[in-house]
Each structure stands twice: as C-alpha cells, then as structure tokens.
Amino acid sequence: MPTATDDKYSRGVLGVRTGSERYPGAAVLGVEAAHRAGIGMVRYVGPPTPAGLVLAARPETVTSAGRVQAWLIGSGTDPADRTDAETAALRGILAEGVPVIVDAGALDLAAHAEVPLIVTPHAREHATLRRMLGLGATGDPALVGGVDDPDDHARRHAAAETARALDGVVVLKGSRTVVATPDGWTAVVDAGTPWLATAGTGDVLAGAIGAVVASTAEHGVAPALAAAAGVWLHGRAAALAAAEHGERGGPITALDVAANLPRAAGEALAAHA
C-alpha cells in the first residue's frame, strides 16, 4: 500500500518486453494488467506495432529505457519468429540481476538464467519446458492435471521438479494454478473461474504477477509469494468480473479481468487491515 513518502519509483517499475507483429495484443493486455494491479511505472520496450497499441491504450506507459525492479518477457511472442538481436536482448535481461517473469515464447530461454526467475507455463508449455530440461515424460495425463488429479498431487510434484531443475519459481497455469519453488514448496491457488478459459487471460496474469513482483522485490518479499499473490489477484478479478453477470457468472474477456484487478486488490487489502 502506498504511503505519504512514496513516489512512482519507490512503488516499483516493471520493464515489459512482450508482443510481436504476430501477437501485438498480448503486449497491450500485460501492460494493462500491470497498471491495474498497482505499480509505480511500466516501461515498455517492444516492436513498433505493439508499442503503438500499448501507448494508445495506456499513455501512462513509458517507452524509454531506464532502471526497473523486475522484467516481464515472452507473452505474445513465438521463438520461431525471434531474431538473433532479440534473443541477445532477452538474454541480457536474463543476466541483468532483477527478477524476470518469463512467459510463453521466451520459456525456451529460461534455463541457465542467473536471475530470480518466475516462469508461467500452461500445461503444454510446461511439457515442452520439461522436455528441454531433460525431465520426465509429459504425455502422462497426471502431469497435465485436471479431473484425474483432484488434489493436484501430480501437478505439484511435476511443477516442483521443474522448479528445481530451473532453479526458479514455476507458476503452472490451469483451472487451479500451482506455484512451486526449487526447494519443494508448493501452493495451489483456486481463486479463479472457468470463465477464465478465454484468449489473453494468461497475458493478463503475467502482467499482474509482474506488477506484484516489481512492487515488492525491494521489500524482501519472496518471488514465489509475490507470484502466488498475483495469481490470486488475477483469479479473484476474474471471479468478480464473471459475477457481474448473475449467480452463475457470465462471459468475461481478458480486459474485463484486468479491469477488476483494482477491486481484487482492494478486497485483499481490506482483509488484511
């Protein structure tokens, strides 16, 4: 919570390098979520098309380089389209020293990073990541999770194993989302709603986690706890958005989730007053 002595820098700055000519919208969604989740500043550095859309949607965003407390990379990108220069820039971010949230198309670069790392794969991306790390087969339905894994035992085990191999925090997305650390700690966050199963909500999640990590990194909050808080805010925001449509909820968009992040944050603050 901001105090009288805070300014935009002390509240945390998130650097965002996401989006591409193919998926420009993902950049808009992540930046929107970061602003809505409570952050001092977002610095966006990405290709021209997403950069233009980001500024049109959120003129608050700063597009010049500068110091950040955390980075978000990968949402809305495909490694097959990545240039050598872009790979070098991402590797630079992964060596800079501040925590990095690695999503979607940057997950292939996550191994060997020397910074505090939070990766945010969905089940298919998790399977690919595990293959890259030389970990066990992912065709096993138990590793994908779902109905056959009601207490998320297999997903928690697999996520912790991946976290250990990566030496980073794993946020394994799904109908319930598992957060796992290299030392074997796991948490399952069940704040969401099946209405979240719609395009772009993962990009919003990455932005929300980025905001919480950037705003807490210099206050000694462990990245895994910040990530779990981001997952809760995202799920709760989705539940609030869906509940606006009646008792059984109703359709929501990724931007609806972002728009409800302030209400979810307000609820969390009130509960801990």
Ligand SMILES: NC(=O)C1=CN([C@@H]2O[C@H](COP(=O)(O)OP(=O)(O)OC[C@H]3O[C@@H](n4cnc5c(N)ncnc54)[C@H](OP(=O)(O)O)[C@@H]3O)[C@@H](O)[C@H]2O)[C@@H](O)CC1
């Ligand atoms: N607004 C934006 O900019 C958004 C951008 N986004 C960005 O997109 C990028 C890719 O992320 P992703 O998770 O969507 O793709 P990915 O993990 O490669 O999985 C593809 C799998 O889906 C399957 N599949 C496809 N169509 C199907 C169908 N009709 N019915 C059934 N299955 C179908 C397909 O199967 P196949 O067609 O191969 O049989 C394959 O297995 C990522 O950078 C993300 O950030 C998204 O967040 C959305 C909003």
Ligand SMILES: Nc1ncnc2c1ncn2[C@@H]1O[C@H](COP(=O)(O)OP(=O)(O)O)[C@@H](O)[C@H]1O
């Ligand atoms: N059936 C579901 N119930 C609850 N949450 C879900 C469900 N399906 C997906 N989600 C959540 O929605 C988000 C989807 O993210 P992701 O798969 O990366 O989609 P996208 O790439 O379109 O952004 C994740 O936060 C995930 O946990």
